[in-house]
Structure formats: structure tokens, C-alpha cells
Amino acid sequence: MSQPSQPHGLPTVEEYLRMEETATVRHEYVGGMVHAMVGATKRHNRIVGNVYAHLLTASRGGPCRVYVETVKLRAAEDTIYYPDxxxxxxxxxxxxxxxxxPCLVVEVASSSTESIDRREKMLAYRKIPTLRAYLIVxxxxxxxxRHWRGESGEWRQGEAVGEGGFVPVPCPETKLPLAEIYEGL
Known part of the structure; x- marks a missing residue:
């Protein structure tokens, strides 16, 4: 990596992006700090796959693109995440x-990421003008x-719990059944 140009030896966004091109482990970037991503459990992977499959099917033939885990999101000038x-x-x-x-971001929470998903990421995601909903599974x-932007721009919150429920998703416009999210588990 080239000589960092930020104070205290922290890498710039450009240096982080160059480093990430050849890294064997994914890293998120927050204000100059680079954080390695931990491996996911099979349960986490299954949930992510189930959500992705439903959204991919719902988006077919429309303008929406669905990404899973390896596409970076520039949440702010100095913040880059890998949403699930x-x-x-x-x-x-x-x-x-x-x-x-993005118009929708989904994070599957684990014991090691839940507080980051609920605080740091939620604050960053809510500042993205195009974001219409953020789900923490x-x-x-x-x-x-479910956190979503109301018609007048204010953020709202609700939960779907248990059997038979579903989560409204604004883009693509669909209902994500809890049974599908947790299918096979």
C-alpha cells in the first residue's frame, strides 16, 4: 500500500479501494479505519441466500438490480460497507x-454484528437519500x-415476528414472507 495521506497513518478511501482489489479477506472502511469481515455461519449464509433469491425473482423484468455480500456500498464519503x-x-x-x-439494504445480524447493524450502520444508511428501507434480519x-422512510421523509420502524408474517419491501415492490427468509432452518 502506498504512503497514507491522512493524519495518523490512516488509509484514504482511494488506498482502501486499491487494497481491497487484491485482498483475500473483505474489509469495511469507516472514517479511515479498516475492519476485516468475519466469516459467516451456514445459517447466516442460508438466510442471505433466501432473501436474495426472493428479491431477485421479484425484480425480474424491472429496473432493479439485486446484489449479495460482495458488492460494496458507499454509504458516505468516508464509509464503505458490504451489505448482506x-x-x-x-x-x-x-x-x-x-x-x-441503493433503495433497500438488508443486514443479517449476528451476535458479533448486531450492535453495529443497529447503531453505526443504521445511522449511515438513513443518510443515503435514495434508501427507502433497511431490514435487520x-x-x-x-x-x-424493518426501518422505512415514510412519504414525508421521516423514518419509521416495525417488526415482523413468528410464523405466517411478512415484510413489505418497497423495491422491488413485494412482500417478503418470514417463511421464505427462514426456509430450510
Whole structure:
């Protein structure tokens, strides 16, 4: 890596992006700090796959693109995450590795990431003008916390819990059944 140009030896966004091109482990970037991503459990992977499959099917033939785990999201000028699932429906940008304008972000929470998903990421995601909903999916119980932007721009929150419930998704417009999210578990 080249000589960092930020104070205190922290890498710049450009240095992080160059490093990430050849890294064998994914890293998220927050304010100059680089955080390695831990491996996922089979349960986490299954939930992510189930959500991705439903959203991919629902988006077929429409303007939305669905990404899973390996596409970066530039949540702010100095913040880059790898959401578990992300949907973008606007014009596709020029950067083949980074999405800038998602309308939906889904994070599957684990014991090691839940506080980050609920605080740091939620604050960052809510500042993205194009974001219409953010879902935090629990691994250990059938529960999805849904945060969405109301018609007048204010953020709202609700939950879907247990058997038979579903989560409304704004883009692509669909209902994500809890039974499908947790299918096979």
C-alpha cells in the first residue's frame, strides 16, 4: 500500500479501494479505519441466500438490480460497507465494484454484528437519500426489524415476528414472507 495521506497513518478511501482489489479477506472502511469481515455461519449464509433469491425473482423484468455480500456500498464519503443484500433501482453508476444509490439494504445480524447493524450502520444508511428501507434480519429467531422512510421523509420502524408474517419491501415492490427468509432452518 502506498504512503497514507491522512493524519495518523490512516488509509484514504482511494488506498482502501486499491487494497481491497487484491485482498483475500473483505474489509469495511469507516472514517479511515479498516475492519476485516468475519466469516459467516451456514445459517447466516442460508438466510442471505433466501432473501436474495426472493428479491431477485421479484425484480425480474424491472429496473432493479439485486446484489449479495460482495458488492460494496458507499454509504458516505468516508464509509464503505458490504451489505448482506442490497437493491438499487435507479441508473447504474460507472463504478463496477461500488453501489452509491441503493433503495433497500438488508443486514443479517449476528451476535458479533448486531450492535453495529443497529447503531453505526443504521445511522449511515438513513443518510443515503435514495434508501427507502433497511431490514435487520435476526438469525436466532423468526424476526425482521424493518426501518422505512415514510412519504414525508421521516423514518419509521416495525417488526415482523413468528410464523405466517411478512415484510413489505418497497423495491422491488413485494412482500417478503418470514417463511421464505427462514426456509430450510
Amino acid at each position: 443484500v442490497m437493491v438499487a433501482c435507479g441508473p447504474e453508476g460507472d463504478d463496477p465494484l461500488v453501489e452509491h444509490e 435476526a438469525q436466532d429467531e423468526r424476526r425482521v426489524e
